[in-house]
Amino acid sequence: MSRTPRRYLSAAALISATLLVSGCLSNDPEAVETEDDAAAAAAEPAGDNAEPGDDVVIGFSGPAAGHGWIGAITEGAQNQGDEFDDVELRVSEGTDDVNQQISQIEQFINDDVDAIVVLPFDGAALTEVAIEAMNAGIPVVNVDREFSSPFAARTTILGDNYGMGVSAGTYICEQLGDQDDAVVAEIAGIDSLPLTQDRSQGFEDALSDCGMEVENRVAADFTVAGGESATANLLQAAPEIDAIWNHDDEQGVGVLAAIENAGRDEFFMIGGAGSANMMREIESGDSVVEATVVYPASQAADGVRLARLLAQERAMSDLVESDVPREIQLYAPVVMG
Structure with missing residues (x-):
C-alpha cells in the first residue's frame, strides 16, 4: 500500500x-x-x-x-x-x-x-x-x-479534517487490510458542513488505498441524541459490521448507547476528537472503542x-x-x- x-x-x-x-x-x-x-x-x-x-x-x-x-x-x-x-x-x-x-x-x-x-x-x-x-x-x-x-x-x-478521515481509514486498513469482504461503516457529523465533507473524503480515500469502501453510512449532528438515533438506524440496516468510524466523540456517547441497546459487539470503533470519555473507553480494554483521532x-x-x-x-x-x-x-x- x-x-x-x-x-x-x-x-x-x-x-x-x-x-x-x-x-x-x-x-x-x-x-x-x-x-x-x-x-x-x-x-x-x-x-x-x-x-x-x-x-x-x-x-x-x-x-x-x-x-x-x-x-x-x-x-x-x-x-x-x-x-x-x-x-x-x-x-x-x-x-x-x-x-x-x-x-x-x-x-x-x-x-x-x-x-x-x-x-x-x-x-x-x-x-x-x-x-x-x-x-x-x-x-x-x-x-x-x-x-x-x-x-x-x-x-x-x-x-486537519481531511487528515482525520485519512487517519481513521488508515487505522482500519491496518486492522482489516487482509479481509477483502470487511464491512466498514461511518457515522458522520453534520453533512452540510465542509469539515464533515472533508472528513468523509479523507476516510474514503484512505480506505480506497487498501481496496475497501464504506458499506454503510449515516449522518448525525454532533450531539448525543443525534448519535444515538443515527446509530440505531445504522445497526438496523447493517446486520454485520467489522469496523465503524464515528466522526465525533461527543455524539459518540449516544453511539455507544445505541450499540449497547442493540447488544452488538462484533466490530471495533474508532472515534474522533479525543475526548476524555473516549480515552477512558479505550483504556478500559472492554469497549468496542479501540482508538480515536485527535482534533485539537x-x-x-x-x-x-x-x-x-x-x-x-x-x-x-x-x-x-x-x-x-x-x-x-x-x-x-x-x-x-
Missing part, C-alpha cells in the same frame, strides 16, 4: 500530554491533548511576542457550548486572553443562531474592536459579515469552520494569540517567515490503547 505512515500515540500518553505553545503556537505532533485538557492548556507567552504591546480589544464569537469541544474552545480563548495584560477579550454569548452570531460580529464592528476571532456556526452564512469587518480595517481570525471567501479572514486556523481544541486560544499580533501590527518573531500566515492547519493523530 502507498499510504503515508501515520503516527500513533497511546491513550495514557495522550491524557497526560499538554500542548505547549512556543512563541505563538505549536503544531508538534508529540504535543497533543484531549479536548477536556485544552481549556487549561494556554501556555505562558514566550519570546519577543510575549513583550507587552499596545492595548487592544479583541472580540470572540462562537457557537453555544452545548458540545464539550466547543466548551473547551471558548474556555481556551478566555484563558488565553487572560494571559495578556495588553488584551481586553470581549466574549459574546455562544449561539447556534446564525442571525444572532451575525449581529454579534456587527456589534464588534460598531464598537471598532481591534481584531475579531470567530468560530462560525456556519462559515458560509457568516462570510458576508466577516468581509464587512475586514473592509472596516478589523483583522478577522477564522477558526475551524471556514468562510466561503478568502477575503473574509486575514488568517484561518483549521483542524486549542484553535481559538491560538486565534487570540494571532489576533493580538495582528491588532498590534506585530509579527511572529520566532519564525523564519515572521509575518502571521494566511492559514494554519493543526495535526490530527490517532491514539489507541
Whole structure:
C-alpha cells in the first residue's frame, strides 16, 4: 500500500500530554491533548511576542457550548486572553443562531474592536459579515469552520479534517487490510458542513488505498441524541459490521448507547476528537472503542494569540517567515490503547 505512515500515540500518553505553545503556537505532533485538557492548556507567552504591546480589544464569537469541544474552545480563548495584560477579550454569548452570531460580529464592528476571532456556526452564512469587518480595517481570525471567501479572514486556523478521515481509514486498513469482504461503516457529523465533507473524503480515500469502501453510512449532528438515533438506524440496516468510524466523540456517547441497546459487539470503533470519555473507553480494554483521532481544541486560544499580533501590527518573531500566515492547519493523530 502507498499510504503515508501515520503516527500513533497511546491513550495514557495522550491524557497526560499538554500542548505547549512556543512563541505563538505549536503544531508538534508529540504535543497533543484531549479536548477536556485544552481549556487549561494556554501556555505562558514566550519570546519577543510575549513583550507587552499596545492595548487592544479583541472580540470572540462562537457557537453555544452545548458540545464539550466547543466548551473547551471558548474556555481556551478566555484563558488565553487572560494571559495578556495588553488584551481586553470581549466574549459574546455562544449561539447556534446564525442571525444572532451575525449581529454579534456587527456589534464588534460598531464598537471598532481591534481584531475579531470567530468560530462560525456556519462559515458560509457568516462570510458576508466577516468581509464587512475586514473592509472596516478589523483583522478577522477564522477558526475551524471556514468562510466561503478568502477575503473574509486575514488568517484561518483549521483542524486537519481531511487528515482525520485519512487517519481513521488508515487505522482500519491496518486492522482489516487482509479481509477483502470487511464491512466498514461511518457515522458522520453534520453533512452540510465542509469539515464533515472533508472528513468523509479523507476516510474514503484512505480506505480506497487498501481496496475497501464504506458499506454503510449515516449522518448525525454532533450531539448525543443525534448519535444515538443515527446509530440505531445504522445497526438496523447493517446486520454485520467489522469496523465503524464515528466522526465525533461527543455524539459518540449516544453511539455507544445505541450499540449497547442493540447488544452488538462484533466490530471495533474508532472515534474522533479525543475526548476524555473516549480515552477512558479505550483504556478500559472492554469497549468496542479501540482508538480515536485527535482534533485539537486549542484553535481559538491560538486565534487570540494571532489576533493580538495582528491588532498590534506585530509579527511572529520566532519564525523564519515572521509575518502571521494566511492559514494554519493543526495535526490530527490517532491514539489507541
